[in-house]
Amino acid sequence: MRKKTGDLKLMQALNRHIIFETIRNSGPIARNKIAEKIGVSPTTVASAVNELIHEGFVSEMGAGISSGGRKPILIRYEPDNRFIIGVSITHLGVYVAELNLEAKVKLKKFVAFTSLTQEQIVNQTLQEIDSFIKAYKDLKGCLGISMICAGIVDATNGVVRYNSKLNLRNVPLKQIVEERFSLHTWLDNDVNAIVLAEKYLGGFTDHDHLIYVRVGDGIGAGIISNGHILRGFNGGAGEFGHTTIDWAGIRCHCGNIGCIGNYADWSGIYSRILSEINKGTLTVMLELANGDTKQINHAVFREAIQAGDALAIQLTKEAAIHLSAGIINVVNLFNPQVIFIGGELAEGNSLLIDQIRDIVCKQSIDFLTYGLDIRGSSFGSNDELIGAAAIVLQEVFGFSVGVAH
Numbered sequence: 227m228r229k230k231t232g233d234l235k236l237m238q239a240l241n242r243h244i245i246f247e248t249i250r251n252s253g254p255i256a257r258n259k260i261a262e263k264i265g266v267s268p269t270t271v272a273s274a275v276n277e278l279i280h281e282g283f284v285s286e287m288g289a290g291i292s293s294g295g296r297k298p299i300l301i302r303y304e305p306d307n308r309f310i311i312g313v314s315i316t317h318l319g320v321y322v323a324e325l326n327l328e329a330k331v332k333l334k335k336f337v338a339f340t341s342l343t344q345e346q347i348v349n350q351t352l353q354e355i356d357s358f359i360k361a362y363k364d365l366k367g368c369l370g371i372s373m374i375c376a377g378i379v380d381a382t383n384g385v386v387r388y389n390s391k392l393n394l395r396n397v398p399l400k401q402i403v404e405e406r407f408s409l410h411t412w413l414d415n416d417v418n419a420i421v422l423a424e425k426y427l428g429g430f431t432d433h434d435h436l437i438y439v440r441v442g443d444g445i446g447a448g449i450i451s452n453g454h455i456l457r458g459f460n461g462g463a464g465e466f467g468h469t470t471i472d473w474a475g476i477r478c479h480c481g482n483i484g485c486i487g488n489y490a491d492w493s494g495i496y497s498r499i500l501s502e503i504n505k506g507t508l509t510v511m512l513e514l515a516n517g518d519t520k521q522i523n524h525a526v527f528r529e530a531i532q533a534g535d536a537l538a539i540q541l542t543k544e545a546a547i548h549l550s551a552g553i554i555n556v557v558n559l560f561n562p563q564v565i566f567i568g569g570e571l572a573e574g575n576s577l578l579i580d581q582i583r584d585i586v587c588k589q590s591i592d593f594l595t596y597g598l599d600i601r602g603s604s605f606g607s608n609d610e611l612i613g614a615a616a617i618v619l620q621e622v623f624g625f626s627v628g629v630a631h
């Protein structure tokens with residue numbers, strides 16, 4: 227008997243999913259048209275639609291064209307009726323944002339971490355969420371809080387297991403946030419979330435082998451293999467920034483030597499900029515930063531590349547060589563169909579992506595590069611927050627949401 231009840235529930239959920247999908251793709255649409263289109267009974271449609279109206283995902287609107295008799299009421303998708311609070315914990319600070327059901331960022335705030343201790347990071351994150359949600363009259367429309375964080379994340383239990391830069395170890399963040407705000411909370415690794423978003427919101431639903439390499443204040447990868455996120459035994463698969471490219475290289479804070487992140491993430495590049503400036507190398511970056519090296523950031527670096535600055539171009543080419551060393555290994559290990567290069571250093575930096583594409587396609591096993599697409603992110607600077615929304619949308623709708631942006 228138990229099995230039968232389970233089967234019925236599964237069938238109802240599946241029908242609801244298909245009905246919702248039909249409204250989203252073909253709406254505004256009348257109830258009877260939904261039933262005709264997908265071949266389910268009008269009663270099934272009526273009950274699913276009532277549920278969806280009650281939950282605010284769809285609404286009734288004016289009359290449709292009738293073929294005689296009473297004009298039917300049309301049902302339409304309401305992506306702005308409900309919202310998600312996305313939280314992205316980066317190596318520099320925390321973003322808190324409101325996103326709609328199409329993963330569009332409606333409002334976004336950022337605060338830099340004042341110190342990198344576990345206690346401070348957790349406290350500042352809670353404070354930022356608190357001040358963000360205080361602006362709402364009520365949270366009836368909120369589906370919950372979706373948090374993403376770099377490092378090793380146990381998504382099942384909602385625990386940040388390890389982040390060497392933020393000094394986080396075994397932080398039960400999902401539980402902490404849920405208890406504090408009484409809202410359903412999700413927690414996942416940042417790049418796992420983003421690669422999921424690329425597949426389902428970026429227009430790659432028909433791709434089952436995708437890798438997202440994020441190059442920003444740290445370096446990480448999200449891997450979808452055979453259609454599923456590859457998490458590994460301890461949830462740490464994709465720690466691409468800590469793959470070794472030089473055994474005789476820089477010692478990393480993770481304990482290893484020659485980790486790729488130390489050569490090609492923003493702090494690695496920033497150190498190279500400073501040492502070149504100290505050596506007397508001329509660069510437009512100094513001018514763009516009003517002579518203050520502390521003001522040299524990703525944006526300044528990008529502007530310098532566009533201005534043809536020799537140092538910025540040289541450092542981009544060096545970063546491409548280092549990243550390619552790791553990406554060639556990734557191509558040979560996972561045989562992906564598409565590799566996205568995203569993050570602050572890659573955004574708007576076609577030089578970096580073109581260089582990586584050239585090197586990787588020349589140096590990987592040639593059979594594995596046939597049809598391989600190496601490209602920038604579909605989402606730009608909001609990739610992390612869109613990733614956070616993707617985690618929720620996957621669970622709530624089983625991915626029946628539309629392509630945004």
Ligand SMILES: [Zn+2]
Nearest residue numbers: 468478480485
């Ligand atoms: Zn390392």
